[in-house]
Amino acid sequence: MTIQPGASAVIDADALIEKLACEGRAAQRQLAAMSSEARASALTCSAQRLRAESGSILEANAKDLAAAQDSGLSPAMLDRLALDKDRLESIAAGVEAVAGLPDPVGQVIESSQRPNGLKMSRVRVPIGTIGIIYESRPNVTADAAALCVRAGNAALLRGGSEAVHSNRAILAALTAGLEEGGVPSKAVQLIPTQDRAAVGSMLTAAGLIDMIVPRGGRSLVARVQSDARVPVLAHLDGINHTYIHSAADAEMAKTIALNAKMRRTGICGAMETLLIDAGFAEPGALVASLLDAGCELRGDGRAQALDTRIFPASADDWGTEYLDAVLSVGIVDTMDDALEHIARHSSAHTDVIVTSDDAAAEHFLTYVDSAIVMHNASSQFADGREFGLGAEIGIATGRLHARGPVALEGLTTYKWLVRGTGQARP
Amino acid sequence: MTIQPGASAVIDADALIEKLACEGRAAQRQLAAMSSEARASALTCSAQRLRAESGSILEANAKDLAAAQDSGLSPAMLDRLALDKDRLESIAAGVEAVAGLPDPVGQVIESSQRPNGLKMSRVRVPIGTIGIIYESRPNVTADAAALCVRAGNAALLRGGSEAVHSNRAILAALTAGLEEGGVPSKAVQLIPTQDRAAVGSMLTAAGLIDMIVPRGGRSLVARVQSDARVPVLAHLDGINHTYIHSAADAEMAKTIALNAKMRRTGICGAMETLLIDAGFAEPGALVASLLDAGCELRGDGRAQALDTRIFPASADDWGTEYLDAVLSVGIVDTMDDALEHIARHSSAHTDVIVTSDDAAAEHFLTYVDSAIVMHNASSQFADGREFGLGAEIGIATGRLHARGPVALEGLTTYKWLVRGTGQARP
Numbered sequence: 072m073t074i075q076p077g078a079s080a081v082i083d084a085d086a087l088i089e090k091l092a093c094e095g096r097a098a099q100r101q102l103a104a105m106s107s108e109a110r111a112s113a114l115t116c117s118a119q120r121l122r123a124e125s126g127s128i129l130e131a132n133a134k135d136l137a138a139a140q141d142s143g144l145s146p147a148m149l150d151r152l153a154l155d156k157d158r159l160e161s162i163a164a165g166v167e168a169v170a171g172l173p174d175p176v177g178q179v180i181e182s183s184q185r186p187n188g189l190k191m192s193r194v195r196v197p198i199g200t201i202g203i204i205y206e207s208r209p210n211v212t213a214d215a216a217a218l219c220v221r222a223g224n225a226a227l228l229r230g231g232s233e234a235v236h237s238n239r240a241i242l243a244a245l246t247a248g249l250e251e252g253g254v255p256s257k258a259v260q261l262i263p264t265q266d267r268a269a270v271g272s273m274l275t276a277a278g279l280i281d282m283i284v285p286r287g288g289r290s291l292v293a294r295v296q297s298d299a300r301v302p303v304l305a306h307l308d309g310i311n312h313t314y315i316h317s318a319a320d321a322e323m324a325k326t327i328a329l330n331a332k333m334r335r336t337g338i339c340g341a342m343e344t345l346l347i348d349a350g351f352a353e354p355g356a357l358v359a360s361l362l363d364a365g366c367e368l369r370g371d372g373r374a375q376a377l378d379t380r381i382f383p384a385s386a387d388d389w390g391t392e393y394l395d396a397v398l399s400v401g402i403v404d405t406m407d408d409a410l411e412h413i414a415r416h417s418s419a420h421t422d423v424i425v426t427s428d429d430a431a432a433e434h435f436l437t438y439v440d441s442a443i444v445m446h447n448a449s450s451q452f453a454d455g456r457e458f459g460l461g462a463e464i465g466i467a468t469g470r471l472h473a474r475g476p477v478a479l480e481g482l483t484t485y486k487w488l489v490r491g492t493g494q495a496r497p
Numbered sequence: 498m499t500i501q502p503g504a505s506a507v508i509d510a511d512a513l514i515e516k517l518a519c520e521g522r523a524a525q526r527q528l529a530a531m532s533s534e535a536r537a538s539a540l541t542c543s544a545q546r547l548r549a550e551s552g553s554i555l556e557a558n559a560k561d562l563a564a565a566q567d568s569g570l571s572p573a574m575l576d577r578l579a580l581d582k583d584r585l586e587s588i589a590a591g592v593e594a595v596a597g598l599p600d601p602v603g604q605v606i607e608s609s610q611r612p613n614g615l616k617m618s619r620v621r622v623p624i625g626t627i628g629i630i631y632e633s634r635p636n637v638t639a640d641a642a643a644l645c646v647r648a649g650n651a652a653l654l655r656g657g658s659e660a661v662h663s664n665r666a667i668l669a670a671l672t673a674g675l676e677e678g679g680v681p682s683k684a685v686q687l688i689p690t691q692d693r694a695a696v697g698s699m700l701t702a703a704g705l706i707d708m709i710v711p712r713g714g715r716s717l718v719a720r721v722q723s724d725a726r727v728p729v730l731a732h733l734d735g736i737n738h739t740y741i742h743s744a745a746d747a748e749m750a751k752t753i754a755l756n757a758k759m760r761r762t763g764i765c766g767a768m769e770t771l772l773i774d775a776g777f778a779e780p781g782a783l784v785a786s787l788l789d790a791g792c793e794l795r796g797d798g799r800a801q802a803l804d805t806r807i808f809p810a811s812a813d814d815w816g817t818e819y820l821d822a823v824l825s826v827g828i829v830d831t832m833d834d835a836l837e838h839i840a841r842h843s844s845a846h847t848d849v850i851v852t853s854d855d856a857a858a859e860h861f862l863t864y865v866d867s868a869i870v871m872h873n874a875s876s877q878f879a880d881g882r883e884f885g886l887g888a889e890i891g892i893a894t895g896r897l898h899a900r901g902p903v904a905l906e907g908l909t910t911y912k913w914l915v916r917g918t919g920q921a922r923p
Contacts (some may be wrong), residue, residue, distance in 0.1 A: 100840075104864065118523055183885055191884055196866065200895050281896050301861050302728065302897045309635050323919040330921035414526075436914050438530065440622065444643070448615055448917030457922070458617055459609055471728050472898040475913040487884070487901040488862050491874030493749040495756035496883070 084268035085276075087095040087228075092279035095200050095225035098255035102198050103223045105253065107174035112403040113252025114170035114217055119161040121213065121241065129154060130206040131240035132209065139233050151207045152233055162213045162241070165462065169217040172461040175480045176223045181285035182409050190490040195483045197223030199281040201464075202273045204229045204295060206287035209237035213245055214257040215286070219463050220249065222482040225258050228279060230272060231287075232265040286464050289392075304443075304477060308392045308418035309339035311450045313411045314435065315357065316426035317350030323349070323447060324425045325360050331423065333364050337394045337465060340421055340453030344389060344399040346409045347374070358400060366396045373402035388417045406431060410438050417441055419468045442468050442475040452493040507533060510694035514653075518705035521626050521651035524681035529623050529649045531679065533600035539678025540596035540643055546674035547589040547639065553577045557666035558635065565659050577633045578659055586641045591888065598887040602649045616916040621909045623631070623649030625707040627890075628699045628752045629656045630721060632713035635663035639671055641712070642685040644890050646675065648908040651684045653706060655699060657713075658691040700725040706732065711890050715818075717810040725749050730903060732868075732894040734818045734844035735765035737876045740835045740897075741783065742852030742863065743776030749873065750777070750851045750906040751786050756875040757792050757849065763820045765892060766879030768848055770815060772835050773800070784826060799828035814840045832857060836864050844866055845894045847879040868894050868901040 102110065123127070132154040139149055154162075175195045182192035184458040190433075201219045203226060213229060219226035230238040238257040238261055246256040262269050273280060277300045282306050292305050313331050315324045331342035345361075347354045355377050358368060362380050369384040370377070381400065388399045403409045413422050421443040424435040432446040443453050453476065455463025460478035467473050473481035503597060527538065547554070556581040565578055580588075608618035627645045629652060631637040646654035656664040664687055672682040688695050696741045699706060704728045710719040710730050718731050739757050742749045757768035771787075773780045781803050784794060788806050795810035796803070807826065814825045815838075829835045839848050847869040850861040858872040869879050879902065880890025887903035893899050899907035 087799065096718070103866075130900070184881070185885055189878065189883075199519070199866075302895075326919060326921050334922055411830065432916075436916075440529075440625075441912065443915060444911045445915040446917060448915050448920045449922050451922040452915065455616075457611070459611055469728075470910045474910055484896045484900055486867065487869045489869060489871040489874050490858075490862075491872060491878075493752060494747070494874045495752050496760055496875050496877040 075364070077165055078191065084134040084266060084272040085263075087264070087269060088272040089260065089279060090275060091184050092200055092444060093228060094222045094257045095227055095260055096279075097197060098257035099223070099225035101255050102220065102225065102258050102302060105464075107176060108223060110223065111170040111174070113249045113254040114166055114220060116252040117164040117213075117217070117245045117248030118163040118170070120244040120251070121137050121159065121166065124240065124244035124247075125156065125159050128237065128240040128244060132235035134236045135234055137140040144233065148207055152209065152237070154209060154237060158210070162210050165210070166213055166217045166245070168169065169214075169462055170219050172479055173471075174221065175423055175483045180485055182341060184218055184398060187494055188492060189494055191235060192488045193485045194425060194488055195485050196482075197342060198482055198484050200225045200279065201279040201482065202227045202276070202301065204230070204270060204273065204291065206231040206291060208286075209234045211286050212241045212261070214239045214462065215284070215464060216245055218462055218479060218482060220254065221256060222440070222479045224482055225260075225261065226275065226358065229262045229270055233351075235265060242337045263385060271298065274301060277301050285370070285426075303473075304465055304469070304473060304481065306339060306420055306466050306469045309341065309420040309453075310343050310390060310392050310416060310418040311340065311421045311423070311425040311453075312344045312346055312413050312417055313342045313425065313450060314346040314406075314413070315351050315354075316406065316424055316428065316431050316435075317348040318428035319348075319351055319425040320427050321353040321356065321402055325357055327423070327425050327449050328357060329360060329364055332366055332398050334449070336396050338451065341394065342398065342423070342450050342453045343392050344416065346401050346403050346412060348406070348409070349402055349404045351371075351381060354402070366398050368398050368400050370400040371402060392418070410435070413439055413441075420451040420466065421445065423448065423450050429457070430461065442466070504711050510673045510692060510698040512697060512910055513690070514698040514702050515690075515705060517653060517688065518626055518702060520683045521653055521686055522705075524683040525623065525625060525649070525651035527681050528651065528684050529602075533597070533602060533893060534678055536647060536649065537596040537600070539675045539680040540646060542677040543639075543643070543671045544589040544596070544673030546670040546677070547585065547592065548900040550666070550670040550673075551582065551585050554585060554663065554666040554670060555582075559660035560662045561660055570659060573841055574633055574659070577713055578635065578663070580635060580663060580790070584636070588636050591636070592598055592639055592643045595888055598645065598647060598905055601909045606911055610715075611788065611919055614637055614918055615920055617913045620914055621906075621911050624908055624910050626651045626653060626705065627908065628702070628706040628709040628727065629711060630696060630699065630711045630713070630717065632657040632717060633659045634669055634712075635660045637712050638664045638667045638687070640888065641710070641890060642668075642671055644888060644908060646680065646684060648905045650908055651686075653686055653688065653698055655688045655701065661691060676901045697724065700727060703727050706802070712891060728898070729896065730891055730893045730895070730899060730907065732765060732844070732846055732892050735767065735846040735879075736769050736816060736818050736842060736844040737766065737847045737849070737879075738770045738839050738843055739768045739849040739851065739876060740772040740829075740832075741774060741777050741780075742832065742850055742854065742861075743774040743793060744854035744857060745774075745777055745851040746853050747779040747782065748880070753849070753851050753873070753875050754783060755790055757877055758792055758821065758824050760877050764877065766877045767820065767847070768824065768876050769818055770827065770842065772827050772829050772838060774832070774835070775828055780828070787824060792824050794826050796826040796904045797828060800826040814878050816873060818844070827850050830861065836861070839867075846892065847871065847876040849876050868892070
């Protein structure tokens with residue numbers, strides 16, 4: 072099998088992924104055998120190398136930017152792709168921060184002794200090989216690789232074609248640092264072709280890749296979720312609700328709703344639907360503050376009656392993630408109606424209640440079955456760093472393995488250790 | 498959509514599974530809202546009903562047995578299918594035991610407070626709807642349903658066609674008890690058709706069924722693993738190794754090897770490969786004890802030299818789960834060779850070292866990456882009850898969510914609760 076980088080000739084993508092995954096697995100075994108301190112110190116070397124190689128990385132990035140401009144990429148996409156001294160420093164600092172995070176590997180989750188004397192314990196171990204499939208942001212190359220390595224995993228990275236030179240330059244610096252620190256360079260590998268067949272092969276590489284994390288827009292995540300035979304950690308949508316309860320403080324409701332929608336409209340933690348209890352005292356002022364801030368509101372009939380500037384909501388609006396200064400607004404008569412609406416329309420990412428009634432809040436926290444449920448806080452806090460995890464590989468809305476913001480612990484699994492003195496089973 | 502039980506006419510299996518799953522989900526919401534005590538007490542009612550209805554259950558079982566005899570089922574299959582007073586009592590007692598297990602739902606896994614005052618916690622919640630696909634043993638109907646209900650989940654059961662009357666009778670008693678205890682009967686449902694298309698629809702019902710647990714032979718598990726788009730908790734093989742280290746006590750090695758292979762040869766925790774270190778003092782006596790106990794041995798060249806009764810092993814033997822009184826035997830020169838052999842051939846179920854050298858044992862426990870790794874104990878202890886879990890829904894050799902014996906905790910997930918006082922994100 073020969074791979075010609077950049078060539079569009081048919082490649083044997085399955086064979087390529089198998090080769091890379093096997094090399095990654097061998098490197099991962101060595102990585103897992105290293106001490107936590109050694110893995111951390113190798114990542115610190117990587118951060119230094121990223122700084123030392125900033126010239127060549129920015130040069131590579133300039134090549135990508137020039138090609139992207141020629142091919143007419145949108146300004147938003149160009150901005151995601153662009154690196155400068157500050158962004159590169161923040162990438163290096165991010166790698167250092169991950170090096171400094173507490174290591175979950177080796178942690179004893181529980182232990183017990185059986186009546187027959189057998190000592191049982193469950194101990195955290197790396198998952199193995201993590202596949203990351205991402206789009207234009209080159210920082211993911213370093214961020215994701217650092218999290219994988221910190222938790223003893225190999226990373227198989229598939230970046231976007233727009234960022235191919237930037238990703239290679241970042242990877243070269245990163246793996247040079249890892250090698251300095253004694254980590255085999257094959258622990259972090261970039262798929263050396265932009266052939267789309269390679270993505271298909273990653274998605275079906277059960278037994279070779281243990282988990283896939285897609286990082287990018289909805290269409291990327293949807294394709295990964297639909298085609299993958301390897302477990303996927305992801306969220307497709309963030310259709311997040313904020314429910315203003317009848318006992319909500321009006322000022323707090325305004326602050327939280329404005330922040331949840333308008334702080335950054337394009338992130339997955341942004342509010343997309345505002346549910347106002349019919350018993351809430353100041354609904355008019357609340358929607359006016361959003362409208363005045365430049366947000367388009369789409370309401371049901373009763374919400375529309377609050378302000379003439381509110382458009383009618385279509386049936387589809389309740390299930391739409393706008394990622395923009397647009398918001399669906401509904402009036403509900405009771406908490407049960409709010410819970411019912413959320414159960415039907417939420418994408419199980421982050422849902423919020425605003426209320427000064429603690430019993431009502433606890434009821435909401437109990438009965439909303441989303442990855443994150445909040446009381447009196449902005450849904451824009453849905454982020455691993457804000458949760459104290461130090462970083463995140465992504466936010467998961469699936470129900471198994473890990474939910475909500477996922478960081479190092481979500482990149483581990485466990486094994487059972489049984490210590491005996493010669494016991495045979497009767 | 499009309500379902501004609503027993504008819505082989507084409508059914509709209511997807512529509513059937515969607516209907517059952519939606520009904521199950523509604524019941525599951527009610528179940529999750531109940532207190533732990535209420536769920537436990539409903540299961541106790543079920544156990545009583547199983548005893549009270551023993552006459553009708555045994556009658557139904559007699560029908561299944563008669564049909565199975567007519568269709569020429571093997572004696573082993575007939576035995577799996579057969580119920581009697583004792584087996585029924587043990588089913589009822591099993592349901593009671595599950596009722597008595599500590600409830601993982603509501604458990605706070607961790608909590609912390611952020612500098613901005615936000616209080617974060619992770620709390621265990623039910624997974625949702627669990628699909629169980631099983632073969633002839635009717636006890637699974639009660640065992641699996643009880644575990645699901647104890648952890649607040651709905652169960653969607655698809656039993657084998659040989660046991661259709663027994664399963665219906667057990668389900669009727671079980672759900673009557675649940676209803677007495679306030680659990681909606683749709684929390685546990687049996688797929689009302691034996692049409693194989695229904696299994697296909699369960700396996701692809703992502704979003705409707707949250708996890709599938711196959712209980713049965715290799716071909717069932719293989720089909721489920723290959724066709725499922727819903728996460729699967731299972732093990733395909735138990736290719737379990739016992740490594741007799743150079744510093745193993747010879748008597749202990751004999752006891753453990755005999756028990757691991759011969760106690761019950763047909764269970765997934767049985768040893769399938771014995772690796773003997775070249776430095777172990779009494780390899781001849783060890784293999785002789787297995788041969789004398791009636792075990793067929795298949796060895797590499799050096800193992801064959803130990804005893805003329807040992808057959809040559811083929812390349813396939815090292816990857817075969819015999820589930821019979823047959824064992825592969827290899828001689829290894831070092832622990833590293835043993836680790837290498839296990840990494841290549843183990844199904845990551847249960848691997849064992851026998852040694853009196855604690856440092857060697859810890860090395861093995863660290864570097865063998867299987868769901869269960871044991872020191873000086875028989876691999877036949879690989880069972881949820883022996884691990885102190887009270888029961889098990891199955892043993893998992895996958896790497897995500899849960900590994901090894903899986904009981905109530907593996908039937909839960911978690912959500913993040915965030916309690917604030919009006920925080921907006923800067």
